[in-house]
Amino acid sequence: MHIRITSSDGIPIYLQIVNQVKYLVASGRLSPGEELPPIRVLAEQLLVNPNTVARAYRELEMAGAVTKRRTAGTYVSQRGSPLERRERLRILTERVDALLAEARQMDVTVDQVFELIRRRDEKMQPGEKQE
């Protein structure tokens, strides 16, 4: 699992981990059922406070992206997160708003944004990235 932390852009470190794990899952680089590294191991690898990794894992668990198994270990959830559809749409709406605002400021039309989204989606198809 490859994660990069930067402390220069102001995004909290736990959120950087959350976002990147979600991205790795969405792009198929982490498969359902795959185990995430233990908190201590990832903390030492990224050189961040273990509490920060623990917080990221908790957020991911709450978002339904990962599941904690009783014996120990955190695993990527099987498809179909338990997150309410409305909640999922709410999260996405925030992102879309931010994207549209930025597009407007840059004089990029909504159609061009659609086209960009379609192209990125093709790039992100899991099957094509696997070796």
Place this chain on the structure above:
Amino acid sequence: MTDTGRLDLETVVRIERVTRRFGSTTALDDVSLSVPRGAVFGLVGVNGAGKTTLLRHVLGLLKAQTGRVRVFGLDPVADPVGVLSKIGYLSEEKDLPDWMRVDELLHYSRAFYSSWDDRYAEELRQTFDLDPAKKIEQLSRGQRARAGLLVALAYRPELLVLDEPSSGLDPIVRRDILAAIIRTISEEGRTVLFSSHLLDEVERVCDRVTMIDEGRIVLSGELDQLKGSYRCLTVHFDAPQSHPPAIAGALAWEGGGHEWSAVCNARCDALQAAAAAAGARIVEQRVPSLDEIFVAQVGKKCPVPVGE
């Protein structure tokens, strides 16, 4: 939000209203802080801000002229053995006996600590690739730092005190030091207190930060909360301005003409209203890095050293 919330009530280091003068210089001015068990506590400030003086009080090397210092509930000056046996200490210039060989250093050091762990010491020696037959004086600067770190860690101290541990060291040794900090707190109930001017390191590993400047505490708190109370703001004017806008909480403005940026210590909604009142609109708003907050708070007076 920490996992050790239950233990947070326990205070390992408590400094109460300590003032310290050296001649006419005030090195510490009415400083109070407490370090809870299990915390990674970062002390930041420019060189000469008072960080080392503060740490020397914790170690009992300096006696508080006014105020009170307690470490594990004990006075480190009155009970140096009780306090120092629980502290692992590494300074920028660790005074290691140059004439000793690495294996002699380990043998010598273990005699001081009943909790010295031979297996752990050997594991660290191998990880750090320290040649037991080499004399300390033959070691490179990085290897000396690793030897010092080994001695500070091998008895598994309850409190690890690091004074500018990565100053002047290469990125690989700095990695070792950070990894050691993380490993230390991964072990239940251990606490780290360290000073640094490398703020990206502090931001990575600390959960609490105290910023000192000219012997005074400028800022202190949990890192997340502290960062959350600041915004880095960029405002846009339709007409170019020759002076930055008057917005309460803005620490230092940069830019000119149509766009001005500042680190602000204020709430979002207050900033929004203030910007509107000044005839500007906010075009960018984000949480600043610790480095940006530091520069905005104390950087105006003295330049901040950038990481070596």
